[in-house]
Amino acid sequence: MSLQTQPAAPLPSQAGGRLTLPIQTGMDEEVRRLIARLGADAVRNSDGTELPSIVSELATKVYSTYFVGRGDNVWADAHPQEATRIFLMSDRVAATADGPVSIDLLASWFADQVRPDTGCDVTRWWQAHDRTTGQELPATAWSIEADGRTVTVHEALAGHVYTVSFLAIQTWDPTQMYNYLTNGWDEDPTRVKEKPFDVRHEATWSHVRAHLSAWLTEHPEVDVVRFTTFFYHFTLVYGADATERFVDWFGYSASVSVPALEAFEEEYGYRLTAEDFVDAGYYNSPFRVPTRAFRDWINFQQRFVCSRVRELTDAVHAQGKEAMMFLGDNWIGTEPYGEHFATTGLDAVVGSVGSGATCRMIADIPHVRYTEGRFLPYFFPDVFHPGGDPVTEANRSWLEARRAIVRSPLDRIGYGGYLSLAVEHPDFIDRVEQIVAEFRAIHERSAGLRPLTPGFKVAVVNSWGRLRSWMTHMVAHALWYRQTYTYLGVLEALSGLPVDVEFLSFDDVRAGLAPEVKVLICAGAEGTAFSGGEQWADSELVAQVSSFVAAGGGLIGVGAPSAHPAHGVTFQLADVLGVDREIGWGLSTRRRPPEAEAHFITRDLTGGLDDGEGTPDIVVTSPATRVLDAAHGQVRLAVHELGRGRAVYATGLPYSAQNSRLLHRAIFWAAGCQEEFSAWAALDPRVEVAAYPDGHTTLVINNSLDPVTTTVPTPQGPRTVRLEEGGHQWLTAASQ
């Protein structure tokens, strides 16, 4: 047996498959040529494009976008009471003197999108609050003016702040509104503002089923119904200036209706109010530690949505077609990691790949036959204009996603948008051809098996657990926020590391950890659902995590893990972590000034830790704490041992090759497996290694845009490899 000295030749792309291309009318020859050249085995239309009539002749599967809850204004106009609803809160209005105060409900909301639902029982579904005291006002204390959008609080108190939480009718589907306003469709007389309707109402539900049934019959050319998506849009509301005012990709505020709320009350035995959704203006953001009521509502709606989705997928299957869901837009209730998702009967999920973490979010979805990642860039004029540079974006996107794909292979990749724009950039088409070939090779050479991981699991712990697998710290899909990238880097690193990752809720931890879990990770900003906030008021949880470590487990904290000031510490796990956050109450205690020492974890770190936004005022609390990185007198990285276990703390870990390596090392050290680390990592942190179970195949990827020469482990011993910018090599041990 000897190792090949050259990387294996790429497989011929004729093998084809695993690729979905967006096509459109008016470029039939080009479509045929590209399908053949790229080996696409599926085609699709996009929002704004139509499938050409040639689709039936193409030797590919045909996807067609399908909208369930919008796109039929005739129906919507005929059934205004069955429009979807949303709970909204007015602006906070301060009373400057005792006496009546007027509140314009739509002062900060877009009147073209939402309209106060004055037709419902407002004394039941609306609420006015004194936000200074936190108390609800009695219904007699306020009234709605004739304009249907102004509320008067009759006897406001000087210096108090008032809000009105109200049920509103949604008069415009948010995604269509976004496309409409972004693309200037006002000018296009064929465009209408699509009004969403709610399948909770039986008439609408019958209509939706009948419509699908007819549509399926009318579209024999379609193989895959690409639902975009189902019934309830995530929360996306514009402001009075017709720009985005509120966006929560996980928001359930627009999944409400009087019948649903009444059904909830009947089933759960308690009443939900506007405040349960409005949440003082935070609208149950996933950064909030979820309330019981909100978790019940999620469960309630997931059951409802999944059961109705099942009826649609059954209809699709009855016509011999597949049902695919786009992960996004109206996806509320169909969370793929939710308890009820398995019941939907969906064949596939497709989603946009914005990073390694979002790639894993799609690739790891259970209970479907396949997953597809829609890659960036989207073929839209923002990137595909003369002088535009789609290749650079494609490279960036591919390098981010490839790490994740290597660990958990997506089944398919695809693109979206206007093919006519893409073909104007031949260098981009060339690059897509290479990417697709590289993607297929991962599937073919791995023989469908995932690369090896060590024999333990790493669990990310937060308030959401499995439900929000690979979805932590996200506001809107993959969007960058200054307040989140410092923690999101942990997820992004994990998405491509050779470790098995699972997501646990604090309730899961309370219920007991499986023996294969060797390392817990808790990362996030203080007070959020991700660091745990008030969850840590539960001393049993604290004791459980502490004893897990004391008994030999590993804990990695990033940012403000377990922050909840009480009992003499800010971090409830301070005694495990060996550090705490000094919030001013303990300045009288002289702390050991941090002096960094060398350690296994920081062996590949040069130039000090990049901790992103960082976490200020971290102090050493134990003589056993070892500081690994410090700056300006402040701890940034430290380790501490408790009993037989180990803890690692970092002030922040934005994603970078160095930080990913640091996390990789931290995991191994925390798990007590640092001796085995060299079998899993290239010497250079920019390079990652995947060893396959066959014992003789190793994939080496260069995540950077520099050429890198480094030494990598293989089952046959260390090998030196030279990788092009963003390149890869397959190393195999050839038989003698």
Add this chain to the structure above:
Amino acid sequence: MSLQTQPAAPLPSQAGGRLTLPIQTGMDEEVRRLIARLGADAVRNSDGTELPSIVSELATKVYSTYFVGRGDNVWADAHPQEATRIFLMSDRVAATADGPVSIDLLASWFADQVRPDTGCDVTRWWQAHDRTTGQELPATAWSIEADGRTVTVHEALAGHVYTVSFLAIQTWDPTQMYNYLTNGWDEDPTRVKEKPFDVRHEATWSHVRAHLSAWLTEHPEVDVVRFTTFFYHFTLVYGADATERFVDWFGYSASVSVPALEAFEEEYGYRLTAEDFVDAGYYNSPFRVPTRAFRDWINFQQRFVCSRVRELTDAVHAQGKEAMMFLGDNWIGTEPYGEHFATTGLDAVVGSVGSGATCRMIADIPHVRYTEGRFLPYFFPDVFHPGGDPVTEANRSWLEARRAIVRSPLDRIGYGGYLSLAVEHPDFIDRVEQIVAEFRAIHERSAGLRPLTPGFKVAVVNSWGRLRSWMTHMVAHALWYRQTYTYLGVLEALSGLPVDVEFLSFDDVRAGLAPEVKVLICAGAEGTAFSGGEQWADSELVAQVSSFVAAGGGLIGVGAPSAHPAHGVTFQLADVLGVDREIGWGLSTRRRPPEAEAHFITRDLTGGLDDGEGTPDIVVTSPATRVLDAAHGQVRLAVHELGRGRAVYATGLPYSAQNSRLLHRAIFWAAGCQEEFSAWAALDPRVEVAAYPDGHTTLVINNSLDPVTTTVPTPQGPRTVRLEEGGHQWLTAASQ
């Protein structure tokens, strides 16, 4: 009438007075010469020096240091039960498995300084806590080992953390310990470790009085008894490594004794426990919002201490001498802004001047005939060594203090330490001569009147109010902390601004603001007593401040004013300030990106706001908010109007000429008096102006080390002045 074109000539220093010099034995001639040259009218000894025998011949007052509660180890050894006590907490010890856990009480404390008091009723005065649950353990759950310093918790639970709070005997006075260890007195056979004793015990109290009485008789040469200080030292405890472990200049932990605690219970009707002092390890730091129990204890001990001080001052007065208190060391119970200070009968207070704020802390003390500031540098070898540069430190100190002295004249200045060291630096003696002349001129030219201020008051609001006037954000006297300078700058600026300042507690605000209060200032880090923390859970307080502003008042918030996340906002005054701190729960709400605009407040600001450590994630919450400074997409300075009032918010205001000017402008804008501002300020922020009530005297000071030419207001109109580095000018309108 015409203005003089030259500054008034300095008055001859022969006028003399207002100066205290430290003297010592062995340099009689030099002492005589210096007293004459500098015009000193008082002399003193210092810790480590003796008054020479010539003192009686000198035409000066003679101060003598006097220690009440230490310095008599014969007494202390004969009355070990009357030693002072302190409540301490052990380290936090985590149980790594179920079973017994040993806690070494002195693991982190200095055994030469403190010793567990195992002789008291430990079931009453000691406590063991499970700090994971926050629960106290029953006394049967733990026991003290034979070594007197180890406690065993019998049935600890895995993952739980335990502490023991215990009464300890103090076996070494902290200040003497500091001097002893700092100066290496181990080598000096005449030095003993002085044991403190507690006047709460009647035998010790009788002894203390008798000792003073005898001493007064034996020291006819002494005119002023300089008490250093009285009975209870602020909390200063060393660690096992004989270095500082805990310091709180305001700490009452060492003011405890069993008789005092029993007397408290009898009077207040409830029992205090170790936890009431230990406070989970925070020891009631002034950064903690004070508990009811702690405030009661402060009041209780202040009454006791002040009443006993009165007996000592009566004895001093009976001998025709004056009683002076050094503000520091054993000053607990004699806080000069406390309710009972007036009853002490003290003639004077002397304290160390470390800044403008600490200068005002001394100068503003009520109920005494005079105040004295001990200036820096102290004549100690750390500065006064060959090659040392005491002049630079003297200049820095003088420029910091002078601003404050101009606004609220100290009556006297003095120095401390070894005169023999100072005379080795003739340039320093020259500089002292100038400083003293400048100081005396302020008194002489002002005719004893303070400079003018506008007709309204600025109130600094925090949990402590008047009791801690000019003492906010302080850990140990005037020491710099990274976590405090950002807020302390507000106080330092105020100390020299031409405005009337008072300190109000939140209770004072609740009780109603006086009509002359036009601007409230709330500055501090989140959760501290200074920003208010949980105090803001009181909606009446919120409403009161809000209506104060709405009715025309001004509010200035710095850092995290009113931070206490609830009811949809982090800052409970967010609706007044027009900004809030985004702590992650509201990321879904799109905020207006901050765009700074020009404003009256920032007119003298160049290069953007220096906000020190700053406060991250400040967002605009109102369309009416005007952003005045922003960096990296984050608000740093903003203004907002509510009703008829105005609010200003800054992320931080460390002291600088620019920030002091900014605060000065903010005060005038918030008070609605911005039209009058130019009458109060020089064009150049480095220069400040004091106008005297006589209508024709104006003092102009240059706070910087650069020469400055600028225009200043005078009652006779604007004047251009040229000031030397750190210089000053008296401008007078001469009669025609």
